Amino acid sequence: MRSPLVALAWEIWQRGRRAACLAAGSVGLCALVNLAAPESLRASETGQALLAPLYGLLMVVSLLLCFSVFNYTEFNSTREWNGFPYRLFALPLRTWQLVALPMFLGVLSVELLYLAWMKLVLTHEHIAMLEWFGVLLAAYMIFYQAALWSLAGFRITRILVLGIGGASSVGVACLPLFMAVVPSPWFSARRLTAIVIGLAMIALGIAWASVSRQRCGGGRRRSWLKAQLERIGDVIPRRTRGFAGPAAAQFWFEWRRAGLLLPICTALVLALIIAPFAWFNRDDPKYAMYVLVRVIAIPLVLAFAIGKGFIKPEFWSPNLALPAFLGVRPLAAGEFVISKLKVAALSVAITWLLVVGFIGFWLRFWADTTQLEQLWTQFRMFYPHSWHAITLLYLAGFIVLTWRCLVIGLWVGLSGKRLYYIGSLCLQVIVPTVLLIAGSIWSESIDAEFRDHPERVQSIVLSSIGWVLALAIIAKAWWGVFSWSKITSRRTRQYLLLWSGATLGFIALGVLSQPPFDFNRLEHLYVLGALLLVPFARIGRAPASFAGNRHG
Amino acid sequence: MKFPSPSSAESVVAITDLSRRFGPKVVLNDISLYVPRGSVFGLVGENGAGKTTLIKHILGLLRAESGTVRVFGLDPVADPVAVLGRIGYLSEQPDLPGWMRVDELLRYTQAFYPGWDMAYAERLRAQFGLDPAQRLKTLSKGQMAKAGLLAAQAHRPDLLLLDEPSSGLDPLVRRDILEAVIRTVAEEGRTVFFSSHLLEEIERVSDHIAMVHQGRMVLYGALDEIKAQHRRFTLHFETTQAEPPVIAGALSISGMGKEWTVMCNGGRTELPAVTARLGARIVAEHTPSLNEIFVAHAGTAALG
Numbered sequence: 001m002r003s004p005l006v007a008l009a010w011e012i013w014q015r016g017r018r019a020a021c022l023a024a025g026s027v028g029l030c031a032l033v034n035l036a037a038p039e040s041l042r043a044s045e046t047g048q049a050l051l052a053p054l055y056g057l058l059m060v061v062s063l064l065l066c067f068s069v070f071n072y073t074e075f076n077s078t079r080e081w082n083g084f085p086y087r088l089f090a091l092p093l094r095t096w097q098l099v100a101l102p103m104f105l106g107v108l109s110v111e112l113l114y115l116a117w118m119k120l121v122l123t124h125e126h127i128a129m130l131e132w133f134g135v136l137l138a139a140y141m142i143f144y145q146a147a148l149w150s151l152a153g154f155r156i157t158r159i160l161v162l163g164i165g166g167a168s169s170v171g172v173a174c175l176p177l178f179m180a181v182v183p184s185p186w187f188s189a190r191r192l193t194a195i196v197i198g199l200a201m202i203a204l205g206i207a208w209a210s211v212s213r214q215r216c217g218g219g220r221r222r223s224w225l226k227a228q229l230e231r232i233g234d235v236i237p238r239r240t241r242g243f244a245g246p247a248a249a250q251f252w253f254e255w256r257r258a259g260l261l262l263p264i265c266t267a268l269v270l271a272l273i274i275a276p277f278a279w280f281n282r283d284d285p286k287y288a289m290y291v292l293v294r295v296i297a298i299p300l301v302l303a304f305a306i307g308k309g310f311i312k313p314e315f316w317s318p319n320l321a322l323p324a325f326l327g328v329r330p331l332a333a334g335e336f337v338i339s340k341l342k343v344a345a346l347s348v349a350i351t352w353l354l355v356v357g358f359i360g361f362w363l364r365f366w367a368d369t370t371q372l373e374q375l376w377t378q379f380r381m382f383y384p385h386s387w388h389a390i391t392l393l394y395l396a397g398f399i400v401l402t403w404r405c406l407v408i409g410l411w412v413g414l415s416g417k418r419l420y421y422i423g424s425l426c427l428q429v430i431v432p433t434v435l436l437i438a439g440s441i442w443s444e445s446i447d448a449e450f451r452d453h454p455e456r457v458q459s460i461v462l463s464s465i466g467w468v469l470a471l472a473i474i475a476k477a478w479w480g481v482f483s484w485s486k487i488t489s490r491r492t493r494q495y496l497l498l499w500s501g502a503t504l505g506f507i508a509l510g511v512l513s514q515p516p517f518d519f520n521r522l523e524h525l526y527v528l529g530a531l532l533l534v535p536f537a538r539i540g541r542a543p544a545s546f547a548g549n550r551h552g
Numbered sequence: 553m554k555f556p557s558p559s560s561a562e563s564v565v566a567i568t569d570l571s572r573r574f575g576p577k578v579v580l581n582d583i584s585l586y587v588p589r590g591s592v593f594g595l596v597g598e599n600g601a602g603k604t605t606l607i608k609h610i611l612g613l614l615r616a617e618s619g620t621v622r623v624f625g626l627d628p629v630a631d632p633v634a635v636l637g638r639i640g641y642l643s644e645q646p647d648l649p650g651w652m653r654v655d656e657l658l659r660y661t662q663a664f665y666p667g668w669d670m671a672y673a674e675r676l677r678a679q680f681g682l683d684p685a686q687r688l689k690t691l692s693k694g695q696m697a698k699a700g701l702l703a704a705q706a707h708r709p710d711l712l713l714l715d716e717p718s719s720g721l722d723p724l725v726r727r728d729i730l731e732a733v734i735r736t737v738a739e740e741g742r743t744v745f746f747s748s749h750l751l752e753e754i755e756r757v758s759d760h761i762a763m764v765h766q767g768r769m770v771l772y773g774a775l776d777e778i779k780a781q782h783r784r785f786t787l788h789f790e791t792t793q794a795e796p797p798v799i800a801g802a803l804s805i806s807g808m809g810k811e812w813t814v815m816c817n818g819g820r821t822e823l824p825a826v827t828a829r830l831g832a833r834i835v836a837e838h839t840p841s842l843n844e845i846f847v848a849h850a851g852t853a854a855l856g
Contacts, residue, residue, distance in 0.1 A: 080650075242659050249663030256651065325647045327613050330637035330664050551629045552614040 004093055008101055016069030023062035023069075023113060030055050031120040042124050053441050057434060059117050063137070066113050070106035070141065073148050075318065082318065083152025084211050095212045099149075103204065106141040129176055132189045136173055139200040146207035152214070172196075246331045250339040258306070258315040259343045262406070263350040265302050270295065270358050278362055285370040292372065295359055296398060299351045303405035308425065310344065310406050311413025313549065320416045322549045333543040333550065334487050337410060341539070344406040352399050386512045393509040397533075400502045404535055411541040416549035462525065469528035476537050483540030492540075499536050506530035563622075564589050564711050564743045565610055570619035572605055572767075579605045581767040583619070587711075587745055587760070592737050594758030594775075595747035596846060602767040603747040604644070607715045610745070611641060624710065637665065640709035644716035646700030650689025654682050657703055665707030673706035676732070694725035701729055705736060712736065714746035718753060726753070733757060755842040763849060770849045775842075782845050786836040787812045787827055797830050799823075803848035815840060815848040 013020070033051070034042065041047035074085040088098055114137050118130060127133075143165060151158035179187040186192075243249040274295055281287035309315045313322045326336070363369055380387045412424045439446070450457050484492050510526025565587035572580040579602045587593045597603045608614040609621045612628030612635060621628060628635040648657060654677070662668040677684065680698035682691075691699060697717065705712060714733065718726040737744050748754050754761060761778065763771035771778060787797070789810045796805045796812065801822075803815040812832070816823060827834055840848075 238653075238656070239659075240655075243663035246664045249660050253649075253660060323647050324613065324641075324643055325649060328611055328636055328639070328641045330633045330635075332633050550632070551612055552608070 005101055019065040019069045023065040026058040026062040027116045030058055034121050053437055055121055066110050070102055072102040081152045084149045089215045095215055096208055099208045099211050103142055103145055107138045110137045110141050129189055135193050135196055139196045142200045142203050146203035149207050150210035247335055251342055254339050254343040258310050259347050262306050262347045266299055266351045267354055269298050282366045285368040288367050288369055288372045299402045303402045307406040311409040320418055320421055327550050333547040334491055336546055337542045341407055344403055348399055348403045390512050393505055396505050397509055408535050411538045411545045414542055414549055415545035473531050479537035480540055483537050499534050502534040506533050562588055566622040568620045570616055572617050579767050583769050585762055589743055590741045591760045592758045593745045594754035594761040596754050596761055597764035598749055601764045604715055638710040639713055640704035641713045642700045642704045642717050646696050648688045652688050654686050655684035661703045668707045676702045694721050710742055712744045716747055751843045751846055765850045779839055781818050782840050783816050784838045784840040785814045785834050787832040788835045789832040799826055804851055
């Protein structure tokens with residue numbers, strides 16, 4: 001390789017060749033299906049209903065894979081950030097060359113992939129605004145890389161920017177469709193294309209400037225906010241006493257790493273998003289229920305997201321391997337897991353105290369509770385004898401579920417196996433996405449089936465759910481016995497007691513909150529579901545995962 | 553190569569026929585090793601020889617694929633708490649949590665070791681010049697190594713494991729670490745096992761050594777005995793030699809013309825007769841340095 005640019009391009013290929021092959025393979029597979037399927041099937045409504053979800057899903061996956069290939073970052077141990085590969089700064093190349101090459105290749109690849117989907121696979125689909133989507137994909141690639149490099153020192157901000165950007169990208173893509181509803185020149189595809197290209201050029205400039213600054217030793221991640229937080233931390237009195245034992249020390253360690261994250265994030269969302277929203281809509285009674293539902297959902301959603309880091313041996317590290325610093329502590333694997341479970345429990349307890357406190361404060365001082373009071377009265381009339389218990393059990397249930405979101409994946413995260421970790425993440429994202437896509441595609445047939453044969457469908461669905469739940473319980477019990485067999489009987493008894501208490505709470509909730517007229521006899525489904533909610537087998541597996549990680 | 557083995561009762565570490573692969577690469581190949589109680593044991597080898605992998609097996613951070621590892625007579629994988637409770641460990645790059653402060657590190661570590669000696673820890677901290685309120689991430693590399701050594705040593709472990717403790721450190725810090733190690737051993741008769749590719753360092757402090765080359769043990773025993781067994785001879789030939797002379801049992805032969813240097817492991821009595829047959833005479837005899845012994849053995853292993 002005589003040219004350094006060719007060498008860099010080769011390196012990008014080497015790093016991402018598997019993902020690139022998978023992306024190309026997805027197009028190739030669909031193109032073959034497209035070729036092999038008879039014309040009558042491809043043109044028919046049934047055929048399109050069958051093939052469209054497959055094509056749509058694989059197209060999205062292949063585009064994501066393409067973006068992953070051009071995630072051109074490396075961990076910089078000096079700066080402790082994941083940004084533009086630092087080692088490349090020593091190469092005799094201009095910064096604009098270093099920046100432009102991966103961007104150019106990224107844009108080229110995503111455009112070629114898009115073209116392949118359009119010309120080889122989606123030949124029978126009528127897709128409007130082909131050029132608009134092509135421009136958008138190229139711009140997204142530039143925005144993506146610009147965000148990765150420019151925000152290298154701002155880990156959380158970058159996650160937020162990429163998350164919000166990714167979510168809003170669908171909305172931006174649909175903007176020209178509003179032209180039919182609101183005939184504004186701002187929705188014209190031509191004008192939007194010019195704006196997007198302009199923004200992409202600005203992003204390119206920002207990326208170039210950021211990388212240039214990093215090349216000269218700039219772009220420090222130590223922000224003003226962080227410096228102030230550390231200053232506050234220095235002033236706050238610190239623990240000066242020794243620890244009662246290894247378990248207490250490990251609890252302190254885990255707490256300092258991630259214990260306060262869930263309460264802080266919850267407090268921030270409540271203070272910065274929910275409270276202003278509730279304040280601005282304080283005179284509209286219909287928003288009270290809307291706000292209440294979201295306030296209750298916040299800890300669960302945040303615990304689900306934070307749990308992805310919490311289940312790793314070290315929350316803030318991208319590495320899943322157990323750090324030697326922890327690995328050489330003379331503490332049994334089970335005790336490490338227990339310290340994590342305890343930290344999660346305390347973190348969740350503080351979070352829910354905050355949530356309950358916020359709800360009380362909001363309802364007392366500025367919420368319009370007209371609608372809520374009506375619903376509350378109905379609820380009390382519906383369950384005249386058990387409404388106290390149901391309310392308390394719901395609160396306890398939400399607390400347990402929040403804790404579950406934090407710890408359920410410990411057996412995967414502590415194993416140190418990236419494949420398991422990524423696989424479980426993908427399952428949690430892909431399965432619901434596929435179900436949603438399938439649901440939306442076949443929604444009409446499903447609705448029709450429900451309309452035409454309601455009893456038959458109901459009976460099939462309910463009995464299927466019943467069987468699936470029963471089988472899941474059998475699997476859970478079997479795996480539970482297997483996974484807890486290697487843990488001390490004292491710990492097994494302790495956790496079994498906790499599990500029984502929480503599960504009985506859910507069963508009681510299921511029994512109490514069944515409708516007074518249970519025509520469909522759903523009670524048994526509630527009970528079966530309650531038996532599955534509190535983790536047992538997977539928690540029992542966590543110490544073995546930890547030990548596997550510890551001993552290589 | 554088989555080496556003499558003391559009984560496992562005398563050994564703090566007893567490794568038998570240990571092999572380890574990472575994919576197709578054999579990192580440890582049939583290693584047997586015994587570390588006598590109360591010794592300073594130096595593990596020598598070039599970068600990538602398998603030293604860190606061997607130490608990880610002793611710590612139980614890697615499971616033995618074949619062979620056995622016993623530390624204090626226990627399997628470190630099956631009983632990590634009992635084994636690690638008696639070990640102090642400092643790695644080449646101490647991965648201490650940067651968010652902790654020095655005093656927090658000490659209190660945290662103290663909780664795991666009932667034998668923690670606070671007065672000793674405080675003395676070492678003062679000696680190393682570490683500020684208790686300083687965050688670990690703000691320490692220099694040398695200070696980080698000192699903090700790691702402090703945390704590894706303050707519970708007076710029965711076995712102190714140091715993996716390349718002085719790699720990349722300046723001579724002053726290196727001396728601090730070595731002095732601390734020597735003092736600990738001299739005062740309390742405990743065992744130190746440390747790896748390094750700095751052979752002068754090993755030679756200065758160790759009383760037993762093992763030499764690993766490409767995953768194989770090439771030399772093992774008491775340092776004095778090893779040095780006594782090895783000899784470097786300077787031979788003078790009457791005529792110029794175009795090719796190196798062939799001497800059976802020589803570890804290495806170097807030189808040119810009429811002057812050649814031969815490194816032998818034993819065989820001192822046979823060499824005069826052999827050289828006479830070749831038309832040469834021994835003009836000088838030296839005790840080689842550990843560095844020379846290592847180079848000679850590594851070269852032989854590479855050829856063999």
